Amino acid sequence: MKKISNEEFIISLSDLWTAIKRGKKKILIAALLVGALFFYRQIHRPINFTAEGMFKGGEKKTPSSLIATLLGGSGESFSSEDDPKTFLHSYPVLARVVDRLHLQGCLVEAKKPPSRFKNIWDTVRAESIHKIYGAIKRPSSPILSGNVAIPDTLPFPDQKHSVQCQDIRYDQETFTNVSIKFQDEQRFTVSGNQGKILGQGELSAPFVWERGSFTLEKLEERRLSGSLFHLSLIPLEPATKSLEDNLSITSDKKNASLYKISYTHRDRQLATSIVNAVMQEYSNYQHDQGENIISKQLQYLATRQQQTTEELDKIINQHKLSLEKTIGEGGFVTLESELGxxxxxxxxxxxxxxxxxxxxxxxxxxxxxxxxxxxxxxxxxxxxxxxxxxxxxxxxxxxxxxxxxxxxxxxxxxxxxxxxxxxxxxxxxxxxxxxxxxxxxxxxxxxxxxxxxxxxxxxxxxxxxxxxxxxxxxxxxxxxxxxxxxxxxxxxxxxxxxxxxxxxxxxxxxxxxxxxxxxxxxxxxxxxxxxxxxxxxKKFSEQKIALNTKMQNDVFESITKMIESKNISFNLEYNNSYPLAMAIPPTLPNHPRIRFFTLIGACIGAFGAFGALLLLQAAKGPSASLKNLRGMGYHVSGLFSAKNNACLKEATYFLSKNQTLLISSQHVSSLSSQLAARLAKRKDRVCVIQLAKSASKSGLVDYLLGKRDDLPWQKNVLPWGKGEEFKEELLGTQRFQDLLDSLKQEYDYILLENAAHPLSVETSQLAAYADAALYLVTKEQLSDVSGLPEKTTFLLKDSLPEKEFASTFSYLQERKNYLKLQLRQLEPLLDALKERFNFSPR
Structure with a gap:
């Protein structure tokens, strides 16, 4: 039979199912562990709010294109926008947002932080709120769908801030932590990390020290005397980078010019302010950039206009000198009058x-x-x-x-x-x-x-x-x-x-x-x-001067028209990029999705464990599956189980022409006894030599060691005994070989039952004595059975119940493939019979 290379071996569905069955406990444990990790991660995450706004992007449209065209311009806008997603994430825009919302400073009151159980409870509440207000307490309305959740009260009240840090001027490269202690309702003391007093300050007045400055503003009426606050000042670039990482901008699938801007934060008011500030500051940035561009263009045009004026003056002066020379020589201004x-x-x-x-x-x-x-x-x-x-x-x-x-x-x-x-x-x-x-x-x-x-x-x-x-x-x-x-x-x-x-x-x-x-x-x-x-x-000179004068005059007029066009178009054009829908504070927090992520974690753990098992099996090599064994040219009799031993008939037919048979398996089974029973039904003399450790006190090992002269037969079964020491040496002795020779004279079939690994020395020694072999495959790889005799038939141990396996398609497919193989083996015999009896179909 043609053999295939190791690269062509594949893992079949049965191999996958076998791997799952073998490692189902490991897969289950991995799924539970990873699911628990995901659950722990989600349950400890703080609740967040996501504010969303809609922004209209696209190229600028100029209603003054007709005016610009009438003035001699192109009628196009002075610039065209690139992708707004890039500019909305750009440093100039986000730096303006940071400065506008004072995000370089984080001012918190020194008080006891909420407990971990409080965070867990808030997360559980957020998980249940979406179900309660989304299904149970859904308001009745002819326009609201079932996906809209509207609470009757705010489940999480807004965070109240009594003091806000504003007008921050901080140009350092590292962050700074300071403590602010209010002495009374107006004055406070600022201290550094080591308790060093940096100075005294007042509300609504800038506090300046060597690293920067800030201003504190009172937001609500409450007593501040004796209150302690902690202020963290962050450099502008990290603050902008953090804002960029948490800002999400996606384009609409139906309209590519619409962009959905969202920002997630614990404070829903701050998230809303950030989204609105990003859209507004982008519009302001775009307007400032337009003014900058138009000012540069007008400056260039003014410079070019001045240069053109100077060139025109120079040409006119040259023309004046030429006229003076012409008048001095001939007394005429023009060539036509002189010609006349x-x-x-x-x-x-x-x-x-x-x-x-x-x-x-x-x-x-x-x-x-x-x-x-x-x-x-x-x-x-x-x-x-x-x-x-x-x-x-x-x-x-x-x-x-x-x-x-x-x-x-x-x-x-x-x-x-x-x-x-x-x-x-x-x-x-x-x-x-x-x-x-x-x-x-x-x-x-x-x-x-x-x-x-x-x-x-x-x-x-x-x-x-x-x-x-x-x-x-x-x-x-x-x-x-x-x-x-x-x-x-x-x-x-x-x-x-x-x-x-x-x-x-x-x-x-x-x-x-x-x-x-x-x-x-x-x-x-x-x-x-x-x-x-x-x-x-003279005519050429006059024409050249006239042409240069006309050309410079046209350039001057064109530049003047362009300047007027730029001024009119910029003052009359409208910006097509603007906030289409401003963000409003969300009422419900983001869904924690604890159950969903726990399930995802369990699936990830299960698939990870399954993948690890597959990788482990791939590292061991291809399994000794039915397809791989047949690809190696071995004979496979079928699937073997305690209730399905029909495959022994095929194995008996394959082994019946040989006298010494090796029956090997790494697990103790009744395979040798069943095979001996089938051979005995044919009235053949059969003996079984059990080379595995048995419960018998005396056995073949005693005979080989010379402790006894007779063989301890037990109904044509010769057990090994209890001694496992020096088995390989005993099997290689002349006494064992003489025993086999004598048994060959007495019995038609000698069954050598072995439970060692196929690559062990014991199996190799027995394979040398055997004419053929029968191996029961359980968990072996293809490389494990490569040392068996070439004339070996394999049985694959079936771990499924008989009824369940018989009802599956895989079993029927295996039987079909086996019958095809048997028919191909009978084809040479049928051809020989046809030739001998001169049989030809009519």
Whole structure:
């Protein structure tokens, strides 16, 4: 049969039931002891009250989101809350609660404490009160359920405190105990641990000493003179830690934003105050944190606003410098006006150049032909100078004046030529020329000739000589006039030549001046063109300055809007975390649950003992159960009991082919006698050698020791006797071996009955003599039976009554498994019979 490893052995239900049966007394004792411990613990616990409140948590909601959005903000709240459970347990919130309720100081009056029996009685009362007021005295109401307990009176009155310690300032790291002795109704004395007086104090006035300060307030009207109180001052951190440990916060299953806050304490009023203070201080802490955050944000925004203002001022100053530079260079503020001016100026300059060109062409056409630069250079070489120092307008005026003088000279020459031609005529009357000549000399000559002509006309009054003289005088005067006119004509010609020379020189100078002005305008046009090349850079600079100015202005406006949004949203928003239901003082104390915890303790003790038994059995190894034995390949005949020995039939069949059989069990039983009886029914000769200590005075031990020569048979049963010394040595002697050999010749079956441990030396020696073995398993482990012969059949001792076991499923399952095993063992025999008789089913 295939064997399995030790790791595959399991503890079956029968093994568990066996372990329970074997250790039922131990389990019962453990259950009673642990239950008693739990009962003692619950009965001595002081009564406590649990105050509960409901808190609404969640993110902040801002009704001003629309306003903030209109102002340019995001419309979101300035912060979002984390899990309120964390903050409700946090040090800042609980420190505020400790300071608000003055929990750093514990002031108790020095009086005899209540007895232990009083505490036990209060606990028993609290146990019974919940039943009395929950079921027996339940008030009638259409809205109250059976789970609501309402007493008609307070079962435990509130603790009265005549004096309270307030305004505690204690920053030490260790606690301090002081004693307070009232001298009268107002004054008291404070003493230290060693009786050292720390100082004198009064009610409602702070008492200050080197370790801190506190204030005592009177709460009720009672006599305080001579009263003694003990004050314990606790550091803030331990007080906060204790408050955190006893504070319970659970979230609602249906609404995750609702939190149930509870606190348990002996004083129901204090427990209620702590729960309400935690919720209120959390709301205050949250509000303070919001103000702190918004103040920091506003401070940052104000700083950023100032920085933006400085940046904007800097950009404006840079723009100012750029404008000053631009105005200094071109005299314009903007690039557009400068571009318009340059374009207009260029058009004007082009028009002036065209006008100058036409003027120069008009001047140069009368002097030279060709291009102007060469002409101007030639003029400058001729004159050995660039130009006279006067303007074009002066040159034009001078040229006009010269031209007018030249015209006058031409007119005078024409007049002189006309006069000369007229004077050459004999009949010309000089009087006709007198009015047109403005020359005084000519006018005088004309007057003389005219007078002579008038005298000559009057011929009657003159003689011929006189007339001849007059005519001669007239001719002479005419000659004078002609000569004078010729001189005037020659002078006019000279003047004309001089004027023409001046006009020519003036035109040359005017031409030079025009060309200089032409060059100046051309240079200015080139300057304008070169100036226009810097326009892209100026344009980029102006756009950059404008963009930076706009960007800084937008940033400034955005920051201003954000500041307004923060102020408005914070002032108008509402906090969605608030106490939903304030705690009220509980009327009934907490249920002690003495019976429940006693039962729990008993169960814990029972399961603990059962677990210990299982661990102990696991430490010993797998038990020799039916499944484990079959897993090891051993033959199991079944379950054996005094009333159920049917399994012996199967064991007899298994052992019938062997002569020497070892019947072993650690407990005395009738197994060997029953097996011998079954073998004897088959008319076989059977003898039993009992190797366990018996009541017989004489037995096999005497034979082996040589004290007697015959064997003390008792109806085919050979007892061992009373001697247990040197059993292992006697069983290994040749005398015992010879005895077995002789018995084999006389009997068909030799049963060696043994009661030693399977791993003992005695069992090992007997196993060497036996052909097969039958072992009755009671409490053995699998490792205990590993030394038995391979051909061994096992019987498992049944500790249950026959009827009870027969009615169980486990027994039927064992029988079913055994029959399957027997069928598998018969399969080779059936196959051999089929082959021998050529049997085949049709």
């Amino acid at each position: 001016f340059i374009a207009k100026t260029q058009v004007e300059y082009q028009s002036q150049l065209a006008h100058l060109t036409s003027m120069m062409q008009g001047l140069s056409s009368k002097i030279y032909d060709g291009n102007f630069p060469k002409l101007i250079e030639k003029i400058r070489e001729e004159n050995n100078q660039t130009s006279e120092v006067f303007t074009i307008q002066a040159a034009e005026a001078m040229l006009a004046s010269y031209q007018s003088d030249l015209d006058k000279i031409d007119f005078e020459k024409e007049y002189l030529n006309f006069s000369l031609s007229k004077l050459a005529e004999p009949t010309f009357d000089v009087a006709t020329l007198t009015k047109s000549d403005t020359n005084p000399t000519v006018a005088k000559l004309f007057a003389i000739v005219h007078d002579l002509q008038l005298k000559l006309i009057d011929e009657k009054n003159w003689s011929t000589t006189e007339r001849g003289n007059l005519r001669a005088e007239i001719e002479l005067q005419k000659k004078f006039l002609i000569q004078h006119f010729e001189n005037l004509k020659a002078g006019a010609e000279v003047q004309k030549n001089v004027l023409q020379q001046k006009i020519h020189s003036l035109k040359q100078n005017a031409l030079v001046l025009l060309y200089n002005e032409y060059e100046i305008i051309e240079h200015q046009l080139r300057d304008l063109a070169e100036r226009a090349t810097h326009f892209p850079e």
